[in-house]
Amino acid sequence: MLYFARWKIYAIVLICALGFVLSLPNFLSRETLASLPSWYANTRISLGLDLRGGSHLLLEVDMAAVIRDRVEGVVDGARQQLRQANVGYTAINAGERAVTVQLRDPAQSDDAVKALRSLVNRVGGGALGGGVPDLEIASSGSTVTATLSDVALRDRATQAIEQSIEIVRRRIDETGVNEPIIARQGTDRILVQLPGVEDPDRVKRLLGTTAKMTFRLVDVNADPTTGRAPPGFEILPSAEGGRTQSSYVVRKKIEVDGASLKNAQASTNSQTGEWVVSFEFDSVGSSRFAEITKANVGRPFAIVLDNKVISAPVIREPITGGRGQISGNFTAASANDLAVLLRAGALPAPLKVIEERTVGPDLGADSIRAGLMAVGVGFVMVCIYMIASYGLFGSFACFALLVNIVLTLAALSILNATLTLPGIAGILLGLGLSVDANILINERIREETKKGRGVFASMEAGFSRAYSTIVDSNLTTAIKMALLFIFGTGTIKGFAVTITFGILISMFTATVLVRLMMVTWLRRTRPATLPV
Amino acid sequence: MFRLRLVPDNTKIPFMNGRIAGLVVSAVLSIASVVLFFYPGLNYGIDFRGGIVIEARTPQAADFPSLRHTLGQLGMGQVALQEFGSPQDVLIRLERQPGDDAAQQVAADRVRNTLAQAVPGTQVRRVEAVGASVSGELFANGMLALGLAMLAMLVYIWFRFEWQFGFGAVVTLLLDITKVVGFYAVTGMQFNLTAIAAILTIMGYSVNDKVVVYDRMRENLRIYKKMPLRDLIDLSINETLNRTLGTSMCTLLSIIPLALFGGEALQDFGIVLIFGIFLATSSSIFIAAPILLFLGENRLRRGSPDASASASGGAAASS
Numbered sequence: 001m002l003y004f005a006r007w008k009i010y011a012i013v014l015i016c017a018l019g020f021v022l023s024l025p026n027f028l029s030r031e032t033l034a035s036l037p038s039w040y041a042n043t044r045i046s047l048g049l050d051l052r053g054g055s056h057l058l059l060e061v062d063m064a065a066v067i068r069d070r071v072e073g074v075v076d077g078a079r080q081q082l083r084q085a086n087v088g089y090t091a092i093n094a095g096e097r098a099v100t101v102q103l104r105d106p107a108q109s110d111d112a113v114k115a116l117r118s119l120v121n122r123v124g125g126g127a128l129g130g131g132v133p134d135l136e137i138a139s140s141g142s143t144v145t146a147t148l149s150d151v152a153l154r155d156r157a158t159q160a161i162e163q164s165i166e167i168v169r170r171r172i173d174e175t176g177v178n179e180p181i182i183a184r185q186g187t188d189r190i191l192v193q194l195p196g197v198e199d200p201d202r203v204k205r206l207l208g209t210t211a212k213m214t215f216r217l218v219d220v221n222a223d224p225t226t227g228r229a230p231p232g233f234e235i236l237p238s239a240e241g242g243r244t245q246s247s248y249v250v251r252k253k254i255e256v257d258g259a260s261l262k263n264a265q266a267s268t269n270s271q272t273g274e275w276v277v278s279f280e281f282d283s284v285g286s287s288r289f290a291e292i293t294k295a296n297v298g299r300p301f302a303i304v305l306d307n308k309v310i311s312a313p314v315i316r317e318p319i320t321g322g323r324g325q326i327s328g329n330f331t332a333a334s335a336n337d338l339a340v341l342l343r344a345g346a347l348p349a350p351l352k353v354i355e356e357r358t359v360g361p362d363l364g365a366d367s368i369r370a371g372l373m374a375v376g377v378g379f380v381m382v383c384i385y386m387i388a389s390y391g392l393f394g395s396f397a398c399f400a401l402l403v404n405i406v407l408t409l410a411a412l413s414i415l416n417a418t419l420t421l422p423g424i425a426g427i428l429l430g431l432g433l434s435v436d437a438n439i440l441i442n443e444r445i446r447e448e449t450k451k452g453r454g455v456f457a458s459m460e461a462g463f464s465r466a467y468s469t470i471v472d473s474n475l476t477t478a479i480k481m482a483l484l485f486i487f488g489t490g491t492i493k494g495f496a497v498t499i500t501f502g503i504l505i506s507m508f509t510a511t512v513l514v515r516l517m518m519v520t521w522l523r524r525t526r527p528a529t530l531p532v
Numbered sequence: 533m534f535r536l537r538l539v540p541d542n543t544k545i546p547f548m549n550g551r552i553a554g555l556v557v558s559a560v561l562s563i564a565s566v567v568l569f570f571y572p573g574l575n576y577g578i579d580f581r582g583g584i585v586i587e588a589r590t591p592q593a594a595d596f597p598s599l600r601h602t603l604g605q606l607g608m609g610q611v612a613l614q615e616f617g618s619p620q621d622v623l624i625r626l627e628r629q630p631g632d633d634a635a636q637q638v639a640a641d642r643v644r645n646t647l648a649q650a651v652p653g654t655q656v657r658r659v660e661a662v663g664a665s666v667s668g669e670l671f672a673n674g675m676l677a678l679g680l681a682m683l684a685m686l687v688y689i690w691f692r693f694e695w696q697f698g699f700g701a702v703v704t705l706l707l708d709i710t711k712v713v714g715f716y717a718v719t720g721m722q723f724n725l726t727a728i729a730a731i732l733t734i735m736g737y738s739v740n741d742k743v744v745v746y747d748r749m750r751e752n753l754r755i756y757k758k759m760p761l762r763d764l765i766d767l768s769i770n771e772t773l774n775r776t777l778g779t780s781m782c783t784l785l786s787i788i789p790l791a792l793f794g795g796e797a798l799q800d801f802g803i804v805l806i807f808g809i810f811l812a813t814s815s816s817i818f819i820a821a822p823i824l825l826f827l828g829e830n831r832l833r834r835g836s837p838d839a840s841a842s843a844s845g846g847a848a849a850s851s
C-alpha cells in the first residue's frame with residue numbers, strides 16, 4: 001500500500017502535468033492563443049449563455065398547421081381528380097385529419113375510390129420504394145373518406161421538423177451569429193442558442209416568419225371590401241396596411257412559389273432610391289413566370305408572403321429573364337431581412353417561441369466575477385481550516401485540492417464542456433466533497449496513531465479503512481448526478497457534469513496523489529510520530 | 533503543536549438519549565413543512581409556473597412608483613417590481629399571460645418596449661419568458677429526478693449495507709427534503725430549477741454524511757460483537773464526530789462565499805445549501821441513527837440487553 005512503483009509515480013506526475021497543460025488555454029489571452037496550434041488552443045471550456053450573455057430560445061413547430069396543410073392539399077387534389085374521373089359530388093369536407101366526399105351517385109363510389117387513390121403517397125420507404133400509403137381510403141354508401149394514417153402523420157412531423165431545423169440554421173447563419181447551437185428537442189421542438197446576442201428580437205422576427213412566398217393573380221373586378229370572395233379566390237390583407245389598398249381578392253391557385261427562387265438580394269431602386277428586394281428564379285420558375293406574365297399583361301400580379309400581399313404590381317410586359325423586384329415600403333433592414341428569408345426558404349409550418357432566456361453580456365461578466373470570487377474565497381478558507389486542523393497533511397490536502405480544480409478544468413476543456421453558473425457552484429461543491437475525503441483519511445490516521453500503531457502502520461490502515469467509506473459516499477453522489485444529467489435541462493446538466501468530474505478526480509487526488517505526497521515525505525524524513 | 537479541533541477527542545456524548553426528542557422535533561418540523569407546502573404554498577418561479585422575468589438597469593436610480601404605474605397600465609395582470617443589488621437594478625416579474633406559449637413572448641416584448649419609452653437608456657440585462665407547456669414539463673422532470681434519486685439511494689445503500697440502513701437513510705432523506713421545502717415556503721424564496729438542484733445537492737450531501745456514519749457502525753458491529761447496539765451507535769457517532777463536523781465546516785466554508793458574493797442567481801442556492809448542511813449533519817445523528825436503533829435492535833445483532841431474551845432470533849453481524 002505504501003510502496004509506489006516507479007512507473008506509478010511517473011504516471012501520477014504525468015497526469016498532474018497534463019492537467020495543468022490542458023487547463024492552461026483557459027487562462028491565456030486571445031493573442032497568445034492565436035499563436036498556438038489550433039488543436040491546443042481550442043481545448044477550452046466554453047462559457048454558457050448565462051456567463052457570456054446570449055439568448056436561449058425554444059421553438060415549437062406548429063404540427064397542427066402541418067397536418068392542416070396536407071389535408072387541404074388532399075381536398076384540392078380530390079376536387080381535381082373527381083372532376084377528371086367525371087364523378088359527381090355534393091360536398092368535400094376537411095376534418096382534423098380526414099377528408100370526406102359526399103357522392104351524388106353511390107354507384108360511382110368505386111370510381112371515386114380509384115380517383116382518390118392517385119393522391120396516395122407512399123411514405124417511410126427507402127430509395128427502392130416501398131413504404132406505407134399515407135392515406136387510408138374507405139367508402140360506405142355515398143360517402144368516401146380519405147384518412148391520414150398514423151405513419152403518415154409521424155413521417156410528416158419528422159420531415160417538418162428536419163426541414164425547419166435546416167431553414168432555421170440557414171436563416172441564423174445569415175445573421176452572422178457566432179457558434180449558434182441549433183438542435184432538435186423531442187418530437188416537435190427546436191432549441192436555438194445564440195451566444196452573444198444581446199437583442200434577440202431580430203432573430204425572433206426572422207424565425208417567427210414562415211416566409212412562404214407565392215405569386216398569384218388578382219381579380220380586379222371583385223371588391224375586397226364586401227368581405228366575400230368568389231369561389232377559388234380569397235381575400236388577403238395588404239402587408240403595409242395599404243399604400244394603395246388594404247386588401248386584395250387573390251386567386252387561390254399558386255402560379256409560382258418561393259421554392260423556385262434561386263436568389264434574393266436587397267438593393268435600392270436606381271430611379272426612386274427606395275429599398276427593394278430583387279430576386280431571381282431557377283429555370284423551372286423562370287419559364288413558368290414568363291408564361292404567366294405573357295398571358296396576363298395588363299393585370300396585377302400579387303406577391304404574397306405568409307398570406308399577406310406585399311405588393312401587387314401590374315404586369316407591363318412579359319418577364320422572360322427570370323428576374324423580378326419586390327417593392328413595398330421597405331427600410332434597409334426590412335429589405336435585408338426579407339432577402340434573407342427568401343434565400344433561406346420557407347418553413348414548412350409556423351414556429352412559435354415557447355421559452356426564451358436572454359442574458360445581457362455585462363450581466364454575464366458580473367456573474368463570472370461573482371462566481372470566481374466565490375470559488376477563490378471558498379478555496380482559501382477551506383485551506384486555512386485544513387492546515388489549522390491537520391498541519392502538514394492539511395497542506396498536502398490543499399495542494400491536492402488545487403490539483404483537483406486544475407484537473408476538473410482540464411477535463412471540462414477536453415470535452416469542450418460548457419461552464420454555466422450552476423457549474424461554478426458545482427465546482428465549489430466538488431471542492432467541499434473532495435476535502436471530505438481528505439478529512440476522512442486524516443481522521444483515520446489520527447485514530448490509528450492514537451491506538452498506538454506505528455507511523456507506517458497508521459498510514460496504511462488509515463488509507464485502506466477510509467478508502468471504502470470514500471467510495472461509498474462518492475458513488476451515491478455520482479449516481480444522483482447521473483440522474484440529474486439525464487433528467488436535467490440546460491444549466492442543471494452543467495452542474496451535474498462538473499460535480500461528477502469533481503468526484504471522480506477527487507478519488508484520484510485524495511487517495512492517490514495525497515498518498516504519494518505523504519509516502520514521499522515519510523521516506524525522506526522518517527519521522528517518529530505523524531503530524532496529524 | 534497546535535491543532536484546531538471542533539470537538540475534543542474521545543467524546544462520549546450519549547446521543548441516543550435524545551433519540552425520541554430528535555425524532556419528535558424532526559417529525560413536527562416536517563409535518564409543519566408539508567402544511568406550509570400546501571398553505572400558503574411555495575413561491576414558484578417562472579421555470580415551473582410560466583411567466584416573465586425581466587432584469588433591467590436604469591441610467592439613474594429607478595423610480596419605482598412611476599415604473600409600477602406605467603407597467604401596471606399595460607393590463608397584463610400583476611406586475612411585481614423589486615430592487616436588487618443596486619437602486620438602479622429592477623427585477624420585473626409578470627404572471628403567466630393568458631393564451632398560448634407564444635403569448636409570453638408578446639408580453640415580454642411589450643414590457644421591453646414600454647421600458648425603453650418610459651425610461652430611455654434602460655438596459656435590459658436579462659429576459660426569461662417561459663410558456664405553460666414548457667413549465668409543466670420542467671416541473672414534471674424535476675420531480676421525476678427527485679423521485680428517482682431517492683430510489684437510487686435506497687437501492688444502493690440496501691445493497692451495500694442491510695435493508696435497515698437503506699430504510700433509515702431514505703426516511704431521513706424524506707424528512708430532510710420536506711424541511712428544505714418548508715424552508716422555501718417560509719422564506720418565500722423562488723422555487724425553480726435551481727431549487728431542484730439545491731435539493732438534490734442537499735440529498736447528496738446528506739446521504740454522503742449518513743454513509744460515513746453507517747460505515748463506522750457496520751465496522752464496529754464487527755469489532756465489538758458484545759456491545760449493545762445503542763452503545764455501539766453512540767460510540768460510532770462519537771468516533772466520527774470530528775470528521776462529520778469537519779466536513780460540514782469545510783463545505784460551509786466553501787458555500788458561504790457563494791451566498792455572500794454569488795450574485796442574485798447563486799445567492800439563493802448558497803443560502804439553501806447552508807440550511808441543508810445544518811439539516812443533513814444533525815439528521816445523521818438525531819434521525820438516521822435512532823431509526824437504525826429502532827429497526828435494528830433485535831435484528832442487527834444479538835446479545836443486546838435491550839433486546840428481549842430472544843437472543844437466537846437476530847441475524848449475525850452484517851457482512
